[in-house]
Amino acid sequence: MNYIIGLIKDRNLIFQLAKNDFKVKYLGSYLGMFWAFVNPVILILTYWFVFQIGFRLTPVENVPFVLWLVAGIIPWFFITESITNGTNSIIDYSYLVKKIVFKVSLLPFIKILSTLFIHIIFLIAVIVLFLIYGYGINIYYIQIFYFLVASVILVFGISLITSSLAVFSRDVGQIVGVILQFGFWLTPIFWSFSIVPENIQFWLKLNPVYYIVEGYRNTLIFQKWFWEYPMLSIYYWLVTVFILIIGIIMFKRLKPHFSDVL
Template sequence: MVSFILDLMKNRKMIWTLAIKDVQTKYLGSVLGIVWAFVQPTISILIYWFVFQIGFKSTPVGDIPFVLWLLTGLVPWFFISESISSASNSIIENSYLVKKIVFRVSTLPIIKIISSLSIHVFFIVVLFVFFICYGYALDLYVLQVIYYLIASVILVLGISWITSTLVVFLKDVAQLIGMGLNFFFWLTPIFWNMSIVSDKYIFLFKLNPFFYIIEGYRQTFIYKEWFWEHPFLTAYYWIITLVILSVGVWLFKKLRPHFADVL
């Protein structure tokens, strides 16, 4: 693992260049170009806001306007779902690179995650702007975004190494990933408040590692709580994340020699 991290640092310029190229290529040929990367999530946010705020007349959560509460859940989820979806197909989409011995194939999911991360950073800035416009001053808690950003990247990376490896051998896995993300989308408290859940079932929702990230953003922007104030949940998250990451590294290394034969 240490050698892998050092190798990433050594090739960081190449990874960053390929990540930028990935974003540009994704929207190549369209009239608006890369602007679509920002337009699509924005439209989704507006649709969700209209349906729940106007249609269902959702009330403020505590004393927090519903739109702010909703944004702090949607913004990190968009990054998680987009990263996993795109990174899972990164190897089969770049099969020509797999056959090049000098190319480190394990960086392909990372490139997809970084390209998604660049869009995510923009929407984090949008979050800051929304909170300022609603009269909420920025404080030291916003620095915690960096922590949750790193936490989500490591989790997504571990998942992506597993899924991108499996997709090479089992194409049906790509469909299962889409179904799984849809399942976790509603299982994670993005649109609904945990206060409606019975105390005896709350621990079940906390088993979902995405719960930690979504609630982490809300603790940062809304509830003003540090992550170390939830030691057991934080410990559980990192144990699960490191296990997923280790499985991803092991599975990738074990099956990497067979990629070229299948592709």
């Protein structure tokens, strides 16, 4: 609890450092922030071309495939980027770790907040795309903030674990990348959950990212509230809080050894 209170107290510092991290990431390139969108946009266009133009897939649940795809893949981009950046946060800012006055515990959250800036811009672009297709803004859009908060807490807990381990072994970053690759194909991002046999659906729902992806689709497309799935919501928060607690404990115990290793 003290850890969370500390983040709230240092919110101004966190925001300034996240903004600086965002700027530095694209400093020196002529196109600047544009590069943050290149890979995700190319990936979306590739999937859209292959599955809708090439395989001529019909709309999913009467929804144009491109809308159904972006509604699920946008939160995935944020989650994977946040975990990847959060995992390397201590290593990237090793010069700050050696300064006793600096709160090292802020670093994973700074990386996540920096990634959130891009996600919000992407989210606005997706909403515009939905408007072009005739989907008007409605009251369900309010719960986007709920799923944003849910996503941030989940990736923060994971990043605390991975970032503290990555200091002692650089292989952790590679392992995280492999796990995320598996996670992409096990999450209903470009395939419909309805095609999965019922006896397997339960196991796939154990993936907490499923809750976020389906939450975005329920918000943008199907107009359903998260409390319409009470058991799934309870499960998600139990898992997320558990991961966060484990992350905080692990980070606090390993933090005193960071400067020795770096």
